[in-house]
Amino acid sequence: MLDVHGLRKVYEGSGRRTEAVRDLTFTVEAGELVCLVGPSGCGKTTLLKCVGGLLSPTSGEVRLAGRRVDGPPPGTAFVFQEYGRSLFPWMRVGQNVELPLKQKKLSRERRRALVADALESVGLADAAGAYPWQLSGGMQQRVAIARALAYEPEVLLMDEPFAAVDAQTRADLEDLVRRLWRERGITILFVTHDIDEAVYLGERVIVLSASPTVVREQLKVDLPDGRDQVHTRVSPRFAELRTRVYEQIQAAKRGR
Amino acid sequence: MRPVLLRLAFAVALPAVLVAVWWVASAGSTNVYWPPLRTIFGAFPDVWTGERLREDVLPSVLRLTAGYTVAAVAGVALGTVIGSHRRVRAVCEPVLEFLRAVPPPVLVPVIMLFAGIGDTMKIVVIASGCVWPILLNTVEGVRAVDPVLAETARSYGIRGAARLRDVVLRSASPQIFAGLRQALSIGIILMVISEMFAASNGLGFTIVQFQRGFAIPDMWTGILLLGLLGFLLSVLFRLVERRVLGWYHGLREAGRRSP
Numbered sequence: 001m002l003d004v005h006g007l008r009k010v011y012e013g014s015g016r017r018t019e020a021v022r023d024l025t026f027t028v029e030a031g032e033l034v035c036l037v038g039p040s041g042c043g044k045t046t047l048l049k050c051v052g053g054l055l056s057p058t059s060g061e062v063r064l065a066g067r068r069v070d071g072p073p074p075g076t077a078f079v080f081q082e083y084g085r086s087l088f089p090w091m092r093v094g095q096n097v098e099l100p101l102k103q104k105k106l107s108r109e110r111r112r113a114l115v116a117d118a119l120e121s122v123g124l125a126d127a128a129g130a131y132p133w134q135l136s137g138g139m140q141q142r143v144a145i146a147r148a149l150a151y152e153p154e155v156l157l158m159d160e161p162f163a164a165v166d167a168q169t170r171a172d173l174e175d176l177v178r179r180l181w182r183e184r185g186i187t188i189l190f191v192t193h194d195i196d197e198a199v200y201l202g203e204r205v206i207v208l209s210a211s212p213t214v215v216r217e218q219l220k221v222d223l224p225d226g227r228d229q230v231h232t233r234v235s236p237r238f239a240e241l242r243t244r245v246y247e248q249i250q251a252a253k254r255g256r
Numbered sequence: 257m258r259p260v261l262l263r264l265a266f267a268v269a270l271p272a273v274l275v276a277v278w279w280v281a282s283a284g285s286t287n288v289y290w291p292p293l294r295t296i297f298g299a300f301p302d303v304w305t306g307e308r309l310r311e312d313v314l315p316s317v318l319r320l321t322a323g324y325t326v327a328a329v330a331g332v333a334l335g336t337v338i339g340s341h342r343r344v345r346a347v348c349e350p351v352l353e354f355l356r357a358v359p360p361p362v363l364v365p366v367i368m369l370f371a372g373i374g375d376t377m378k379i380v381v382i383a384s385g386c387v388w389p390i391l392l393n394t395v396e397g398v399r400a401v402d403p404v405l406a407e408t409a410r411s412y413g414i415r416g417a418a419r420l421r422d423v424v425l426r427s428a429s430p431q432i433f434a435g436l437r438q439a440l441s442i443g444i445i446l447m448v449i450s451e452m453f454a455a456s457n458g459l460g461f462t463i464v465q466f467q468r469g470f471a472i473p474d475m476w477t478g479i480l481l482l483g484l485l486g487f488l489l490s491v492l493f494r495l496v497e498r499r500v501l502g503w504y505h506g507l508r509e510a511g512r513r514s515p
Contacts, residue, residue, distance in 0.1 A: 072413060088426070
């Protein structure tokens, strides 16, 4: 579904040359939920923006369903960390979710149905008429997720979407992502710096090195499909996986 | 009900005091240029009859509306182009700074040379003065579109006219309105000034006529009417702004409650 091959990104500006991403190669199968985790400042966001066509790589390539990505592809939706700045404050929640659909030339009835369905599935059916800034942080991020869902993407890219919400809200949103993934069979690439979150959410965890970034390890998460915050997080297997990822990240930080 | 009455009282208090002070201070005045306010009030209904409102005030207001509209459309359109392209901005910025620094009344004689002395001249004068704050504020507003919002729009394929209408202009609208507000007061000034040169009707023309004919109380009524007109237009402006920028005031309010 998603092929990242030899991806390299070098930023050049004001006499400084920063190699954010050195050489990344990995694939994501259709319908998979993959978490990318790495030490902070390791170019995770750069990588995700290259995958989403928002940045063009210096070398290497990203292929989505066989087609080379050279701009935001129509089949991907992006959920940003900064939910407050990613929703349009002059539009009501419903209009925010509907706006991308207008570009897709869908009929009004179809748009309405998609908006209602997306808001319903993130638990915000009543909030369509509110402005985003009238909602709490967690609810705003739900709106951003609903907007992505209504867009009916093949691939959903999430860039540390829960880094700025409180712990309880975060747990709810993690379960929401798991549920949506199971219900809708979307391919999800989820970037986080939170090891527990990566292991809890992912079917596979890709551990990245410190910048300049390469893939350090890929780990299959063999936890059962039905996960919940109480039991999954105390299971011995969860602890093992978590420890394994943690060690990798620590080693990455020390640069070994 | 209480708070509304209280707010109304606050709004009316200072004007009432000022009028009262003027009334008392000028009551016994024998100075020709400084007639008692009572005399001015007395002259008001005789001067500003229905006919005069139609013959002088209406043309002024129409010219102001036309010039202001031209300035708003041109300012927002050019400002959007200049604000969206770094190269265009680099080329235009020095020229804009120069043109903005030229006081618009100076242009009246120049504009008369090619636009004649009719309505066109006056509309051009008003537009050429009003356009700068609108243009420069639009440039700043368009430049300042939040990068996360811009990326969101890009990732969802929101391009072209939809991007302009639903993202760029809406995001710049608080600043565009700041420019429009400045332009409104400039427009009123230029409306009057343009009518002081080579005019045959209009508020500015009438006030100058009264002054030249030593009809001093009548002249004062004209100045009062101008003040009232300015006040009315600013109230109207605020009503429109409240409607269009309701989201912006709400957003700022929300930001203040939870920083």
